[in-house]
Amino acid sequence: MSIAEPLPRYAEIRRALEEKILSGEWPPGHRVPSEHDLVAQFGCSRMTVNKAISALAAAGLVVRRRRSGSFVAAPKSQETVLEVHDIKAEITGSGRAYRYVILDRERRRARPEDLARLGAARGPLDVEALTVLHFADERPFVHERRLINLAVVPAAAREAFAASPPGTWLLEQIPWTEAEHIIRAENAGADVAHHLAIARGAACLVVVRRTFQAGATITAVTLTYPGERHQLVARFSPATR
Amino acid sequence: MSIAEPLPRYAEIRRALEEKILSGEWPPGHRVPSEHDLVAQFGCSRMTVNKAISALAAAGLVVRRRRSGSFVAAPKSQETVLEVHDIKAEITGSGRAYRYVILDRERRRARPEDLARLGAARGPLDVEALTVLHFADERPFVHERRLINLAVVPAAAREAFAASPPGTWLLEQIPWTEAEHIIRAENAGADVAHHLAIARGAACLVVVRRTFQAGATITAVTLTYPGERHQLVARFSPATR
DNA sequence: CCGTTATTATTGTCTATACATAATCAGCCT
DNA sequence: AGGCTGATTATGTATAGACAATAATAACGG
Incomplete structure (x- = not known):
């Protein structure tokens, strides 16, 4: 009552x-x-x-x-608020031990596929490409492939990401004004399966997020979660929006 | 400009x-x-x-x-507006031919697992259980398993779902006041793989949606999309929320 | 020193009014 | 008929003022 x-x-x-x-x-x-x-x-x-x-x-x-x-109003397409947490906060927030490893790092002139991932049409651009593995209680939690646009965040080139992983660091550095998510399912490839310690071909939830500030893409990240161990939860009530 | x-x-x-x-x-x-x-x-x-x-x-x-x-305010978890369309509207809206088949239908006293899916703790309850396959341009688009709470929508027992599939019909019948989504990835089982005409074990995007009205669960639906052919897109900008 | 009370700053809600702005409508002129 | 014009209506924005609710702080009494 x-x-x-x-x-x-x-x-x-x-x-x-x-x-x-x-x-x-x-x-x-x-x-x-x-x-x-x-x-x-x-x-x-x-x-x-x-x-x-x-x-x-x-x-x-x-x-x-x-x-x-x-x-x-005409009945809208159902909209739902999807909460996507910062990985570090998500893990530590649920009382689990958090750790991350940078598997790979490279600074390079953006290749065509990099530009596509960033959604940037124009010209030569330098990017920081990172591959990170996040652990919760020493179990692999999510595999991250990230591109950072150095034209927007030049400081990323000088950062060691020793204290915070790139995603958390970026959130602290520059506020984003817009974000876009694409969510799909994929079978784990050999590389990702190895790092996540799952079977090859296991279903994974893939979240691709692009974050913008004033029109420019800050970063594009592909997060691959083991499908069996992760799910996104969204809730919505139009009355209290 | x-x-x-x-x-x-x-x-x-x-x-x-x-x-x-x-x-x-x-x-x-x-x-x-x-x-x-x-x-x-x-x-x-x-x-x-x-x-x-x-x-x-x-x-x-x-x-x-x-x-x-x-x-x-403390930096919130990133919230994103996820649009989940009515399947019929989604397909016809993109100019493709839409068709659906009711694979299975049963009216029954809710079993324990049905109650769990509905999120209803209490008592005996009658449900309409449906399995529907949706096609876009004659290709399998999504596999749907739905439970309808007959205590809330008694009319569902008398409906043939000849003109509209259950989801669309429900949207027309009673407005929902709250919805909950769970999104995860799963490997296709034999049955779903067969109906969706994909390989067994292929990654699928699974969306579980529960819809409520005034606290009571109206319906619970499990939508299984072929992972390679479907993705959810979400966009968000805090400034214009 | 502690507990109680009074003061005050700040937000929450509401009223009554005013003018601006946009869209519709009716009438008028050509 | 066609098009212009002005009146009408509903919303959009803004003002100044009022009182209520709440919580921090200060003042006070034991």
Whole structure:
């Protein structure tokens, strides 16, 4: 049982509208009463009503158009909030011992496939290419292949990554403004299988993440998790977004 | 180049604060100036400043505490908006021919493993268990195993699923209020491999989705995609959340 | 020194009002 | 009919002020 807390007025109004929408009483395309009407109905000021509807608009439940009014939005594709943790934080956060090893490191002029991975169309570019293996309680946890754009993060060339792995270090160095994830399944190749101590051909969850700042790609990383031991969890409720 | 549009005042203030946070000038834990101070600094009313900071709080960039002030939030786990489309819409939306086959169907009293899949702890429950295969351009696209809670959707027992597959039908029937996804990689078993026309042991992307309404589980579905032919894409930018 | 109480700073919510902006509508002129 | 114009309507943004809720801090009394 939930406690009957005194909801703020705007939340109350929001709930009331949300209920109509989620219950299907107001189908997509249905016009929500105007702010003026709701003011009369709920006996409060327009600002309060506005706050309620604006919140619904921000949550994507309604679309607002000047002069026309507010309308129940078409059912969107299901969106879900996917949490992708920093690996070091993910492991230490669950009380396991964390360790990492840099398997390979090379500074080079970006090759065509590097440019493709970074999603950068243009020109000559220097990158730092790293291969890292992360352990949780001394068991291989994830295999990481990373490219760092040295045009954006020149300091990466001088960093030894002794204290923190590249991903964690980068997070501390520069904040990202945009990220893109691609998630797929792959059979483990010989090399990855060896490092992760799994059978060749075992299913792996592959997460490719590109991180951007002001349009420029900061880094592109391919994380390969043993499929049997890892899963991503995502949760979503449109009402509380 | 972006056009120099006249930003509303509150957005301007929001940007200014955001810039301090994202640039690292204000590290996590740093105290944001009080609304009163910002009013003086920006020469606007407190409501305007409040709107700006409240938006940042809603985006998770700051945490607000009465009397104490507003503080830059600890760097969250990276959250990403994952779009999971309705399968029928996903296929037809990309111009491919869509078809589905119901491989198996059974109405039964929920077994212990069914209850576990639904995440329902309590009692006797009737479920509709379906196995569906979806095709895109006559090629197997995804294998679906679904349980429908008949206590919530009794109509599912009388539905033939002739016009729409169960997932699409359910979306039309009852709106969900919460969803949970689990994503992992698995090697294809004999049965799934056969239906998807892939090699046994091939890596598959498995998405398990549970959908709730007001606490009760509506449906639990396990979608198995051929790993080589499917991937999930997710994009995120904190500034525009 | 400790516990209680009063003060105060800060955010949370709300009102009433105002003007701006955009889109629609009706009417008018050509 | 076609197009221009102005009125209307609904939302977008902003202001100034008010009171409530909360928690940190200071003042006080034992």
